[in-house]
Every structure is written in structure tokens, then in C-alpha cells.
Amino acid sequence: MQVEASASLAAAVAEKTCLHCGLPSSGRFCCKGCEWVYSLLQEKGLSDFYRIRDRGRSIRKSGPALVREDNTDLYGHLDDPAFVALYATPAEGDSGDRIMQFYLEGVHCTACVWLTEKVATWVPGAKSVRLDLGHAVATVRMSATGSFAQVAREFAKIGYRPHPVRQDDSLRLETRENRRALIRLAIAAAASGNIMLLAISIYAGATGAFAKSFEWISFGLCFPVATYCAYPFYRSAWAALRSNALSIDIPIALGLLVAFFASVASLAIGSHHVYFDTVSALVFLLLSSRYVLRKTQQEALHASRLVHFLTPSWARRKVASPDPSSAAANDRFEEVKTDDLHEGDRILVLAGECFPVDGVVRQGISTLNCSLLTGESRHELAQPGSLIFAGTLNQQSPLEIEVRAGASATRLSQILRSMEESLTRKAPIVAFTDSISRIFVLVSLALVAVAFAVGWHFGGVNEAISRALAMAIVACPCAFAFATPLALSVTMGRCAKEGILIKGADTLEKLARVDSVMLDKTGTLTTGDFEVLDWASNDLPTLQAVRAIESRSAHPIAQAICRYLARRQITSDESIRIEDFREEIGRGVSARVNGDLYALRSAGDSGAENEDTTQVVIEKNGKPIDRILLGDALRKDARKSVLALKRMGLRVGILSGDRRPAVLKVAKEIQIDPENAISSATPESKSELIQTLPFGLMVGDGANDAVALAAAYVGVAVHSGMEISMRAADVYQCQAGVAPIVRLITVARETVRVIHRGFAFSLVYNALGTVAAISGKVNPLFAAILMPLSALTLFASSTAGTRKLRAALSDKEGDV
Amino acid sequence: MSVIYLIMPIALLMGLGFLFAFVRTTLSGQYDDLETPAHRILIDDELSTPPTPNDKKGNA
Amino acid sequence: MNQPEKAQEFDSFSYDDDIVKKFVHATLIWGFIAMLAGVFIASQLANWRLNLGLPWITFGRLRPVHTNGAIFAFAGNAVFAGVYYSMQRLLKTRMYSDLLSRVHFWGWQLIIVAAAITLPLGYTVGKEYAELEWPIAFAINVIWVIFAFNFFKTIQIRRERHIYVAIWFYIATILTTALLHVLNTIQIPVSMWKSYPIYSGVQDALVQWWYGHNAVAFVLTTPFLGLMYYFLPKAADRPVYSYRLSIVHFWSLVFIYIWAGPHHLLYTALPEWAQTLGMIFSIMLIAPSWGGMINGLLTLRGAWNRVRTEPILKFFVAGLTFYGMATLEGPLLSIKSISAVGHYTDWIIGHVHGGTLGWNGFITFAMVYWLVPRLWNTKLYSEKLANLHFWVGFLGTLTYVISMWTAGITQGLMWRAIDASGKLVYPDFIETVTRIVPLYYVRAVGGALYLSGFVIMLYNIYRTIALAPKEVEPVVVRAPKLLEPTFEMLGRKPHRILEGLPGLFAVLSFVAVAVGTFIELTPAVLSSDYVAVNPAVKPYSPLQLQGRDIYVREGCYLCHSQMVRPLISETLRYGSYSRAEESVYDRPFQWGSKRTGPDLARVGGKYPDLWHYRHMMDPRDVTPDSIMPIYPWLYRDKIDFDVLKKKLQVMKSLGVPYTDDEVEHASDLAHEEAHRIASGLVAQGVPADTEDKDIIALIAYLQRLGADFKKGLIQ
Numbered sequence A: 001m002q003v004e005a006s007a008s009l010a011a012a013v014a015e016k017t018c019l020h021c022g023l024p025s026s027g028r029f030c031c032k033g034c035e036w037v038y039s040l041l042q043e044k045g046l047s048d049f050y051r052i053r054d055r056g057r058s059i060r061k062s063g064p065a066l067v068r069e070d071n072t073d074l075y076g077h078l079d080d081p082a083f084v085a086l087y088a089t090p091a092e093g094d095s096g097d098r099i100m101q102f103y104l105e106g107v108h109c110t111a112c113v114w115l116t117e118k119v120a121t122w123v124p125g126a127k128s129v130r131l132d133l134g135h136a137v138a139t140v141r142m143s144a145t146g147s148f149a150q151v152a153r154e155f156a157k158i159g160y161r162p163h164p165v166r167q168d169d170s171l172r173l174e175t176r177e178n179r180r181a182l183i184r185l186a187i188a189a190a191a192s193g194n195i196m197l198l199a200i201s202i203y204a205g206a207t208g209a210f211a212k213s214f215e216w217i218s219f220g221l222c223f224p225v226a227t228y229c230a231y232p233f234y235r236s237a238w239a240a241l242r243s244n245a246l247s248i249d250i251p252i253a254l255g256l257l258v259a260f261f262a263s264v265a266s267l268a269i270g271s272h273h274v275y276f277d278t279v280s281a282l283v284f285l286l287l288s289s290r291y292v293l294r295k296t297q298q299e300a301l302h303a304s305r306l307v308h309f310l311t312p313s314w315a316r317r318k319v320a321s322p323d324p325s326s327a328a329a330n331d332r333f334e335e336v337k338t339d340d341l342h343e344g345d346r347i348l349v350l351a352g353e354c355f356p357v358d359g360v361v362r363q364g365i366s367t368l369n370c371s372l373l374t375g376e377s378r379h380e381l382a383q384p385g386s387l388i389f390a391g392t393l394n395q396q397s398p399l400e401i402e403v404r405a406g407a408s409a410t411r412l413s414q415i416l417r418s419m420e421e422s423l424t425r426k427a428p429i430v431a432f433t434d435s436i437s438r439i440f441v442l443v444s445l446a447l448v449a450v451a452f453a454v455g456w457h458f459g460g461v462n463e464a465i466s467r468a469l470a471m472a473i474v475a476c477p478c479a480f481a482f483a484t485p486l487a488l489s490v491t492m493g494r495c496a497k498e499g500i501l502i503k504g505a506d507t508l509e510k511l512a513r514v515d516s517v518m519l520d521k522t523g524t525l526t527t528g529d530f531e532v533l534d535w536a537s538n539d540l541p542t543l544q545a546v547r548a549i550e551s552r553s554a555h556p557i558a559q560a561i562c563r564y565l566a567r568r569q570i571t572s573d574e575s576i577r578i579e580d581f582r583e584e585i586g587r588g589v590s591a592r593v594n595g596d597l598y599a600l601r602s603a604g605d606s607g608a609e610n611e612d613t614t615q616v617v618i619e620k621n622g623k624p625i626d627r628i629l630l631g632d633a634l635r636k637d638a639r640k641s642v643l644a645l646k647r648m649g650l651r652v653g654i655l656s657g658d659r660r661p662a663v664l665k666v667a668k669e670i671q672i673d674p675e676n677a678i679s680s681a682t683p684e685s686k687s688e689l690i691q692t693l694p695f696g697l698m699v700g701d702g703a704n705d706a707v708a709l710a711a712a713y714v715g716v717a718v719h720s721g722m723e724i725s726m727r728a729a730d731v732y733q734c735q736a737g738v739a740p741i742v743r744l745i746t747v748a749r750e751t752v753r754v755i756h757r758g759f760a761f762s763l764v765y766n767a768l769g770t771v772a773a774i775s776g777k778v779n780p781l782f783a784a785i786l787m788p789l790s791a792l793t794l795f796a797s798s799t800a801g802t803r804k805l806r807a808a809l810s811d812k813e814g815d816v
Numbered sequence B: 001m002s003v004i005y006l007i008m009p010i011a012l013l014m015g016l017g018f019l020f021a022f023v024r025t026t027l028s029g030q031y032d033d034l035e036t037p038a039h040r041i042l043i044d045d046e047l048s049t050p051p052t053p054n055d056k057k058g059n060a
Numbered sequence C: 001m002n003q004p005e006k007a008q009e010f011d012s013f014s015y016d017d018d019i020v021k022k023f024v025h026a027t028l029i030w031g032f033i034a035m036l037a038g039v040f041i042a043s044q045l046a047n048w049r050l051n052l053g054l055p056w057i058t059f060g061r062l063r064p065v066h067t068n069g070a071i072f073a074f075a076g077n078a079v080f081a082g083v084y085y086s087m088q089r090l091l092k093t094r095m096y097s098d099l100l101s102r103v104h105f106w107g108w109q110l111i112i113v114a115a116a117i118t119l120p121l122g123y124t125v126g127k128e129y130a131e132l133e134w135p136i137a138f139a140i141n142v143i144w145v146i147f148a149f150n151f152f153k154t155i156q157i158r159r160e161r162h163i164y165v166a167i168w169f170y171i172a173t174i175l176t177t178a179l180l181h182v183l184n185t186i187q188i189p190v191s192m193w194k195s196y197p198i199y200s201g202v203q204d205a206l207v208q209w210w211y212g213h214n215a216v217a218f219v220l221t222t223p224f225l226g227l228m229y230y231f232l233p234k235a236a237d238r239p240v241y242s243y244r245l246s247i248v249h250f251w252s253l254v255f256i257y258i259w260a261g262p263h264h265l266l267y268t269a270l271p272e273w274a275q276t277l278g279m280i281f282s283i284m285l286i287a288p289s290w291g292g293m294i295n296g297l298l299t300l301r302g303a304w305n306r307v308r309t310e311p312i313l314k315f316f317v318a319g320l321t322f323y324g325m326a327t328l329e330g331p332l333l334s335i336k337s338i339s340a341v342g343h344y345t346d347w348i349i350g351h352v353h354g355g356t357l358g359w360n361g362f363i364t365f366a367m368v369y370w371l372v373p374r375l376w377n378t379k380l381y382s383e384k385l386a387n388l389h390f391w392v393g394f395l396g397t398l399t400y401v402i403s404m405w406t407a408g409i410t411q412g413l414m415w416r417a418i419d420a421s422g423k424l425v426y427p428d429f430i431e432t433v434t435r436i437v438p439l440y441y442v443r444a445v446g447g448a449l450y451l452s453g454f455v456i457m458l459y460n461i462y463r464t465i466a467l468a469p470k471e472v473e474p475v476v477v478r479a480p481k482l483l484e485p486t487f488e489m490l491g492r493k494p495h496r497i498l499e500g501l502p503g504l505f506a507v508l509s510f511v512a513v514a515v516g517t518f519i520e521l522t523p524a525v526l527s528s529d530y531v532a533v534n535p536a537v538k539p540y541s542p543l544q545l546q547g548r549d550i551y552v553r554e555g556c557y558l559c560h561s562q563m564v565r566p567l568i569s570e571t572l573r574y575g576s577y578s579r580a581e582e583s584v585y586d587r588p589f590q591w592g593s594k595r596t597g598p599d600l601a602r603v604g605g606k607y608p609d610l611w612h613y614r615h616m617m618d619p620r621d622v623t624p625d626s627i628m629p630i631y632p633w634l635y636r637d638k639i640d641f642d643v644l645k646k647k648l649q650v651m652k653s654l655g656v657p658y659t660d661d662e663v664e665h666a667s668d669l670a671h672e673e674a675h676r677i678a679s680g681l682v683a684q685g686v687p688a689d690t691e692d693k694d695i696i697a698l699i700a701y702l703q704r705l706g707a708d709f710k711k712g713l714i715q
Helices: A007-014 A032-043 A048-054 A081-087 A110-122 A148-157 A169-203 A208-229 A231-242 A249-269 A276-310 A411-424 A428-474 A478-497 A505-513 A521-525 A540-550 A556-567 A638-647 A660-669 A683-692 A706-711 A722-728 A739-774 A780-800 A803-809 B004-027 B036-040 C018-046 C059-091 C098-118 C134-156 C165-184 C201-220 C222-236 C243-255 C272-284 C286-299 C304-309 C311-333 C336-342 C346-375 C383-416 C429-467 C494-498 C501-526 C542-553 C568-574 C609-617 C643-653 C660-664 C666-683 C688-692 C694-704
Strands: A098-105 A126-132 A137-142 A161-165 A314-318 A333-337 A346-349 A359-363 A366-369 A380-382 A399-403 A500-502 A516-519 A531-534 A578-584 A588-593 A596-605 A614-620 A623-631 A651-655 A696-701 A714-718 A731-733 C010-013 C187-191 C194-197 C477-480
Touching: A032 A148, A048 A110, A081 A098, A081 A161, A098 A148, A110 A126, A110 A148, A110 B036, A126 B036, A137 A148, A148 A161, A169 A208, A169 A276, A169 B004, A169 C243, A169 C272, A208 A231, A208 A249, A208 A276, A208 B004, A231 A249, A231 A276, A249 A276, A249 A428, A276 A428, A276 A478, A276 A780, A428 A478, A428 A739, A428 A780, A478 A500, A478 A505, A478 A739, A478 A780, A478 A803, A500 A505, A505 A714, A505 A739, A516 A521, A521 A660, A531 A556, A540 A556, A540 A578, A540 A588, A540 A596, A540 A614, A556 A614, A556 A623, A638 A651, A638 A660, A638 A739, A651 A660, A651 A683, A683 A696, A683 A706, A696 A706, A696 A739, A706 A714, A731 A739, A739 A780, A739 A803, B004 C165, B004 C201, B004 C243, C018 C059, C018 C098, C018 C346, C018 C429, C059 C098, C059 C134, C059 C165, C059 C201, C059 C222, C059 C346, C098 C134, C134 C165, C134 C187, C165 C201, C165 C222, C165 C243, C187 C643, C194 C643, C201 C222, C201 C346, C222 C286, C222 C311, C222 C346, C243 C286, C272 C286, C272 C311, C272 C336, C286 C311, C304 C311, C311 C336, C311 C346, C311 C383, C336 C346, C336 C383, C346 C383, C346 C429, C383 C429, C383 C568, C542 C643, C542 C666, C542 C694, C609 C666, C609 C694, C643 C660, C643 C666, C660 C666, C666 C688, C666 C694, C688 C694
Parallel strands: A516 A651, A516 A696, A696 A714, A714 A731
Antiparallel strands: A098 A137, A098 A161, A126 A137, A314 A333, A314 A346, A346 A399, A359 A399, A366 A380, A500 A731, A531 A623, A578 A588, A588 A596, A596 A614, A614 A623, C010 C477, C187 C194
């Protein structure tokens, strides 16, 4: 595999950045994933990828290639007819092709578009792949017999982890609704633009035949606006009236109808009191502000809602073969929805997948990352007979388990249900503004009557209509009612772009009221995975041998050792011959290298007095020759951020499952007094403690501290795979460490300040508007322009937020 | 100034014509994805070399 | 096992780059000629002797060569080169028909050659930027339709479903320019090279400037925005800053069809409300224009360091900035109070060249520097020369624009200057001219700098092409077939469209508009025209009409206006302001848009015939410091009396109230009037044989200007 020296290659090696993803890295690649993808691209002759990557612009932060080291097949189920029926849709026309959409984790720039769309060229049966970079959704069109699994595997191979997205009707409905709203907006824009020109001509002095024809043309243009474009306002006003509730669209609908029919009447009798420009301008500006609002909220929801599509909602159930004793080899499995599983069924869970239900292992041995429940930072062994809880991750080899509790009864599902419900529940602050705006509607309707009376008194019918109209338009509280949810969804949208997924608007508000923060040691304060702390020997053959052996195993300890050796520039070269490599799970690995038998065994806890380190003994031909000490290293930014949290008036503590000595050592280093540092806490004790803090924020690794995170006032899950953490916590952060927490709380507090600023502005505006309208100072056209403009300014202030909010949200390292 | 009766309808027809074009393109989904087209023009055309064997064999 | 299913199928095809090369060549050649003409006429304004007394190169006839050359030959060919190159790549298909592309190319060059010949010969319609006589105008329409057909057919056979925003700008350009040009060039031919437009007076003014402004908007702005949206991202290797903004600012531009025409006619005899409409619409145009500029400039975010070294990016940045400046200066000039100062002065010329030299020129240069190396598969001969061209061109543009601003504002203020006692501070016009003549020299220098920059480019491109590998076999590219239905195919199932609500309401509103307009239209069309004309006002006599055609032929309207504005300083200087009724029979209207010389609307009867006779022979004879060229051929060429009958017939068919008797005896009437004028002159020592010379007809026309008003026939 001859690598041609291109300019970007030389630059990459010089600045020590990974050849593939450009992130800083010790060797030529920052991780095996990138190396793997790089070699694949070379082999397929797609090295243009790197030339295109250097041009173009990345639209979001990029990470290393998300390629799974172990080549377990995660996508076999994609070809299963039940799955295809659920996820794929037939293409238009009679080509018999089928279309499926994948959310690609990790697409971020022009080169990704190019590479993703090239997949269609080497997958048999693929007709076309179109990537929507903004939403990171790839639309794959396959022939009738093509295999979606094959495409998914190819996506994974080139470094973009695919998640099939169910094209259910909510997505399709949303796109059709967006298009219809855009068409209404366009018609209103075109009509109001032209009507405004005709109106200006009349205001500027066109008289006689010109004035008459301009008014008629304005009527012609305003007709579709007042009927088709304004239909949403009439519909929601009518719906509110029918259920005798009060919606803010009532004054608008009233104003539009009165203005339009008054104008038609005066057109008929020849008077020049025509309000077509008012009607069309009002409809256009209202539709545009509602469209902006809808788009911002959709963008924000898109990121977090997508997560809910990802949770695997189906499993592989063993087909009840006639005689249970027959050899397991020819077992057949069928894909079923998790909801249809019931007690006693046998299901197969492959490596890298989560257990959908609680159960008991019947066949196979593997290591489990059952940290979801036990909070242990190390991995448990699973062999036939051991208990399995739903949500734990099967790490190393396939396991067959017998279902113990139906899907809906598992502990995890209760957490899941509470999450669904939080998404729909409105934030208290939004509920408050809704009630206020309802009162506003009542008041404004009364004021319209007052304006009509005052107008009648001073200047007869026309004056009365004009003042009532102006009042109805000015008093509409839509600025007030929309600005609050807009501010919340803008922040959620911006956070989503920065890799912070906030579950619901109410979480943001709760974040602002948090008064104490409990941090988890592993993963938050410390880097969370194994680091080699001490390994004295530098005898080259042993180092290379260890490197060769360890690079074969997926065990976290093995990866830590490989990273350490990579930092010491010990690369695995081809000359080393390895035979009969054996890996016994839970005890260690061994292999014959260049004739010598090497074995690496973990010697259990060193039991050393200060921290919980693990020791790995290296034996050469049966004789222990060296010892490696591994443990957990403190994160660099931990101390500075904890200080910042204290300055913001928050009480900071540690809540960890690890043992006392480790927790105390970390607490001392970041100046947290010992009684706030609680150690060796089980999931249950963690959640009980958290519940004692009314406004406590719990930060933890999504997988390990799930139960505590769910129970906390606000749970922030950090960096452990999106699927698992989003089920337990309210907020998921892809950046680990404490600094992001400081940013998160600042963002929340600033957003609430923006909302209060919005309240003040709209109250003042409505008061002034009312006085001006009643006193006749403001004519309907001026009001029709003033009111939506005030709404737009309020939306602008909600979107812009405060300077601190923008600083907190914009990535410190400057624009990507 | 009666020429205004010639120019005015034509101006409106032009505006309506473009509006109609906008409606049709929206219905056909031109504006669903407003991020990728800007990137796609940067991707150069692919040279049509005769398809090498491993290209067509499917996955390596 | 059956043969493994094929993956994505591809079509192999190659782009038609040869047509692009042709248009690039044309752009460079015509660009040089147009700019050379520009520098030459600029120096003629600085020093009248450069007119050399030859009819073919006098300013009046050469200026249209420069304007038509720069807009349609230079900018036109540049746009076509850019469109043919970018369109094929954006739609991933070869042009629909290579033949039509060639027909379009050679047809367009033929039109330019025809214009370059007929304009110096004096065959002109007399309307700015629409001077080309009816055969050429008709040819333009035909060639444009051929181009449009080829363009839209190529869109239909495209392999990329999404239509990029640049293509939308090209579509808007093609459709609107076609419509405008057709509407503004409806002319009734008198002979092979002479025709009269069907509109007259204020109507002709409105339609002309509705076309005039949009020749700028839809030939010099939207296509160049399209080029910018394709070539800038390609040159900067950056996607456009916000694709959403480019879509919004395109559609907001075309929904409200352009109403900015009247800002060329502020304070003229155009109705007040039309002027205000034009003003307000022009100010509204700032938003879409600046949307384009901001989108372009911010595309360079993250690549600004390359602007320091790469000439192409320098051209783009400077071009976009000039675009922003010009599209802000234009709307400001459209405000009536500023237009009162700026109109008819050199400030307008400064604005025009800020846009053309700065925006159109620089974007074209950037495109050419980017295109040539790719078309000829080689490297640019010298980056240093390209950088030199940028700085020379930039300096030239600044010199040009600043000198014209200074000249324009100085002259505008001098015209308006009134002292305490209410008298004009500079009563005779020549004072305001001599004050700014030095600036004409500076402008000529600026133009020369810009031209020399252009020559540097010519040399650079010539060497690039010379060193390019001789024959390069066409690059064969491949692109996947398009499977999804495109939006035209959407129409295949008509019911799906109309059954939707938008269709229903579109039809309903159209009916409403039609009914409303019809109810209004009938009374307006039947009743007398807006301009109620006093029947005592007689149309031009045959001799005066012939004199008017000479006025149009020599391009007098390019330096003299015939529109006194209702401003104190103008009524003091020229007499009462011009009414719409005075120009009701003027085909074409000659209100003019530049006062290098004084306004002539009220010149009838102001000077004796002999004054005009001596003035046209040598203006310095009566106004010592005049910069007007000499017109010796008016004293040689004979009046064509025979064509007068045909001219009056055509005028009568267009509604001018000539009696049949006048039409029948047109040439006799002309002879009588010529004799009357000539005898008066001969008595004062003028040679006897001038009776049938053009000068007599011209004098007859000049003495008629404003005469009806002085006789009190027009209130």
C-alpha cells in the first residue's frame, strides 16, 4: 500500500495531525479507525478525498473516524423484510426501487458529501446516494434486490456510523407542511410587494383612472392573500372559538376580515378608504415571523428528536426449534419488536449491542459494560447463568439470553417513559407566558371596542373602522407569546450544534435554577479510561512484542497500552511473526512472538495503599519479566472549572462509585472539602443522595450513572455513546470534563435573562401601541407594519441573546 | 401616460410567472436542503476512465 | 449465480468548452475596442480638436459605439462565456445543441459588427442603450430566442436535480431582458436604416427608462451575480457563505418586477406619482443588492489570507465592494432632492463607471484569469502581471470615479447657485463647463490607466494560450443518471398541481385582476389621452422633422437635454419648466440624460438663424471657450427631400395629426421653408447654395424648440 506523498500528507506529518481527520495525534493516525479508513480510501482509489477535504468548509466540529475496531456485523438486520417494510419507502414511478434514509454520525464537510455519495458506485444494486449535509441524513436509493445492510456496512467502513431513520409520517408530514407554509409565505410576499407599490402610487398622487385601476389590481392581488395565505390564522382562531378558548389569532383574524371586507365595500361604492396594502403587509410579515419561529424550533428539536429514532426497538428472537436439545449451530432467529418479547423467549445479542430487556445468560461468554446500573468503572464478566439488566452493553462476543421481564416492565423502560413525557411537557415559563397572553387577548378585544367607540365619536364610520383596525393589529400579543419558546429553542438549537443535546425546554429552565453540582469522578474529573501510569522497561523486543499482542485485543486495558506505546513511537512493524494468539476473557492474553511465548495477565488490584490501580504482569516463556501499572489520570481543566463553578455561587461535590482513597486524592487536588466527596456509592445510594438535593445537578458518565442521572433535578450525561446516555440523562454532552458544565449553566442563566428582557419590551410596546391606536395617531397600515416589526425585533433579540450567551455558545477555539 | 396600462400588467405577469415557478420548485422539493448544494459545486467532475475491475466487483 | 447486480450507472460525456473559448476571445477583443472608444471619446470631451471634424468619429456618433460596445459586446460576451461554462458543470450535461450555441455566438458577433458599422454612419434610433436600428434590433431578438431555447432545453436534460442559484439568475436575465428589449424596440420602419418608435414623448420616456434601468439591472447585475455565485466559491474553494440568503435575495428580487425606471426621470414631465414610485422602489433595491454583496464577501471567511497573494480573489473582493458601493450610490441618487443636484451632471457618469469598471470589469477579469488556464489546460503565464493589472485597473477606476464625482457635484452646485438678490451666480453655462474641463483630462487618464491594465491582461492571456499544449483531447467526464422527477416533469401530472389550493387561488386572483383592469381600462383608453393637447399645437413641419432626424443622427441628445426642470435655478436659466404636452409628437423623445452642453428645450427663437449657422460651423466663433465639436459636413450634405413624404406617412399612421395635403406635398413644403430660411441667411453673407444643405433643416428644428410655449399655446 504505497502512500503517495501529497502536500497535505507532508503538512499532516509535520504538525503531528492525523492524516485522515486532521485532529492532533502522536503518530500518523490518531486512532485505528482513521488508519483503517485511510487505507480503505487508498485501496479504492478515492484519495481525492483529502484534496477536497482541504478545500470546502466544515459546518460542524469533526471527530476521529468512528470505525469499530472489532469487525462485528451490526447491520445484518437491515435486510430483514420486517425491518425494510418499517424503514424503507418505495420510490416514485414504477422502477421498483426502494428508498431508505440514514442519519450519518460524523459527516461534517464537503469531502464527506463527496465520499458518502461515492458509496453508490461500488455497492451492487445501489442506484444513488444523496447526502443532506445540514441534517446529516443520507437518502439511499436501492434496486428491488439491493441490500441496505451492504450500504450501511460501507458507510461504517468509511468512518460514518449510520443509523437508519424511520421515515414515519411525522417526518413526511413535517416536510409537506414546511413546503405549504413556504408557498403561502411566497404568495403573500409577492402580492404584498406589488400591492405596496400600487398603494405608494396612490399615496403619491395618482388620481382618476389610474387610482381606480390600481385599487382594482390591489384587490385582485390581495384576494389570494386574504383567503389562502391567511387561512392558518382563521383556522386556529375558529378552533379556539369553537372550544371557547382564547387564542392570540382571534384579534388577527378579526382585523384581517374587517379590513378586507371594508375595503371591498369601499371599492364598490367608490370611496378611496382601501386597506389592501394593510391586509397583505400584515399577513406577509406575520407569516414570515411564524416561519422563522417554526424553522428555529424544528432545527433545535431535530437533533434531540433524532435520538429517539435510534433506540433499537426490536430484537432477534430464537425460533422455537422442535427439539430444544438440537445443536445450537443451526438455530434460526427472527426479528421482532421488543414490545412483542415475553417471558421465556430466547434472544441473541451480538457484540456492541445493548440488551433490550432484562434476562439470564444461557449461552456464550463475554465482558459486559454493565456500568449502566452498577456504576463500576471496570467491566464485568458474563457467563451462562449471570443476570443481565436491560441497557447494558455487550462488549466482546455474542450472548444468548432468556428473557426474564417483558420489555415494558424493565427498569430501563420506566426511565424511558419519564423522558418521553418530559419532552412534551411545556416549560413552566412557557405555560406562564401562555396564560398571560390569553388575558392579553381579552384585554385587546375590549380595547378594540373602545377604539371603535372613540373613533365613531370623533370621525364617523371610517375613522371608527380605521382606529379599531389599528387597535386590533397593534394589541396582538404574538410577539409576547412566541418570543419565550423561541429563545429556549434557539439556545437548544445552538447547543445541539455544539454537541450538547438538551432533552426539553424545561430542562434548560431548570439548569438556570440549579444551586449545587455533583460530579462523577470517572470520566468527568478524570479522563475516565485507563492510562499507563508507570512502565520502566525500555527493552525494545519486549515492547514490540507487547504492542503486537495487545493491538489484537479490544479490551480497554489493551487499548490503553497501545496508546502508551504509540506515544513512545513503538509502531507495530510487519517483521514480527505471531502464532496461536489466545485471549481468555477476564484473565489476559498470550501469544508466541518470534518463537518466545509471551503472556500478559492482570494481577488483580495491586491493593496498594493510595489508589485503585491495576497491575499487568508480563511473562516471557513463563517467567514474569516486567510489570505495568495502570490507573486513572486527572483532567487538566478540572481545577479551573471547579473554581469557576464556585464563583458562580454553586456548591460542588463528588459522587463516585470508586473507592475512598481514589476519590479523596482527586478531591484534595481540586480543593473540594472531603465531606462533599462521597465514594463507593452504588447506583441506588447515588440516586438517594441526589434526591436530597432539591436543585442538584448530577454530572456523570451516561452509561455508569444512568439511574442517578435520571433521579437528579438535572442529569448531565457525558461522552459515552449517544444511545445509552440520552435514555437516562436530561442533557448529553459529547465533550467530557467540567469546563462544558460551566458553559452549560451560563448558557441557561443567560437564556432566562433574554426571556425576561423580552417580557419587558413587549409590555412597553403594547402599552404605547394601545395609546397611539386609540388616539388615532396610528393608521392601520402603519400598525400593520409596526406590529410585525416589533415581533421581529423581539425574535431578533431572542435569537441574538446576550453577549455572554453568544460567547459561551461560540466554540472557544474560533470558527471551524 | 396610458402606456402604464401596457407596462403594469406585464410587470404583474412577470411577477406572477416567477411566483408560479417558485411554487412548482417548492413542491418538487428544491428548497428542502439548502446546505449541500453550496458544497456540491466544489466537487470536481469525475473523469470517466474505463471502469477498473475492482470498481465494479462490489465491496473489497 | 447470476452476474452481480450493477451499482450506480453512469453516463459519459464531455463539456462543450470550445464555445466558451470563442466567447472568451470575443470578450477580450470587443472589450479592448469598447474601452479604446471610451478613452477616445473621454479625450474628445477634454479637447474638442480630437473630433477632427470627421462625422464618423465625432463624439455624438462614437459615444453609442462605446456604450453598446461595453454593455452588449464586452459584458454580453463575458456573461455568455461564464454561462456556457458554469451551466454545463452545474447541470452535469453538455449543451443541448452545439449548432445553436455556434449560431448564437456568430449571430451575436455579427450584430456587434453591424452596430460598429451603422452607429458611426449615424444610423441610430436615438434612445440610449437602444440606439441600434430596427434590422439589428430584430436580429438581437432572434439570436436571444435561439440562446434562450438552447438554454432551457439544456436545463431539461440535466443530470443534477437541484437548480443552483446561479442558474436562477441566468433564467431571470434571459426572460426579463428578452421582454424588455422587445417592448422597447417596437419601431415602424421608414427605410432600411430609419424607423420611428410607436411611443412618443412622456410614454416613450417611461418605456425607454423602464428598459434603460433594467438593461443595467438584468444585463449588468443579475447575470454577474450568477457568475459570482459560481466562480467565487470555485476560486476561493469555499462554499458560498449562506446558500439560504442567496435564494431569499434572488426570489425577493424577481417577485416584485423592477419598477426603478422612473428614477432616471425625476423632476421631469413624468407624472409626480410615477417619480415617487420609482424613488421608493430604488431605495427598496438596496436590500437584495447588498444581500448579494454580503453573501459574496463573507464567502471568503477563512480565506482572507489568500486575498493578499491571489489576484483572482483580489478582483472578486474589489468587484463586490464596488458593486455594494454602486448599488448604494444609485438608490441615493434616486432620492429626488439628491437627483436635483446630480441629474444631468457627471456625477451620474461616476456612478455608472463605479459599477461597470468596478463590478462588471473586475468580475469579468477574475473569471477570465480563472477560466483561461482551465480551458487551455495550462498555467497562467504570470501571476505578477495579473496583480499589476489589478492595481493599475483599481487606480484607473478610482481616478475615473473621483474625477467624475468632483466634476459632477461642482457643476451641479454651480447650476443651482443663486445669490442673495435671487439672480444666478453663474448665468452663462460656459462658465460651469470651463471649470470642470481639467477634470475631463483626469478622467481620460483614469480611463487610459484602466485600458492599459486591460492590455496587460491581453498580453498575459495571449502568452498563456501561446504556451498551452497544442491539441488537448476533450476531457471525458461521467455523472450518474438522474432518477428522481425534476420539477418540469412534475407538470406531467397536471392534476396534482391544480388540485392543490395554490393553483385554484392563483386562477381566481388572475380572474379578479383581469376583471378589475378591464373595468378600468375601457374608459381610460377610450377617453382622450392623459395629456390633453391643445389642437392649435401643430406637429413638426416636414423640414423641422428632417432637422430633428439630423439632431438624432448626430447624437446631440448625448450632450444636450430638452427638459427644463421645475427648479428655480433652471427656470431662471432656461425659462419656464417643460410640460408633457410639448413633447407629445416627439418620436423618439429627446429629453436627454446629460448636460455637457446647455438645455435646449427653450432655445427656439433665443438666437438668430445666423448665430446657429456660425455656431454649428465652429462653436468657438460664438462661444470662445466652447468644447463642442465642429460639424462641417452639415454644410456639405444635401437634405433628402424625397424621403419626407414617407416619413410623414409613417408619423400619420402613428397618430400625429398631419393633413393628407401636408403628407402629399411634404417635399414642396420643405423646399419653401428651406428657401425662406436660406434667403434670410444669404442676405447676411452666407453662400447662396446652402438652401438645400442639412444645416438649414437643423436650424429650422432648433428654432422650433419651445416655440409653441412662447406663443402661449401650451399652459
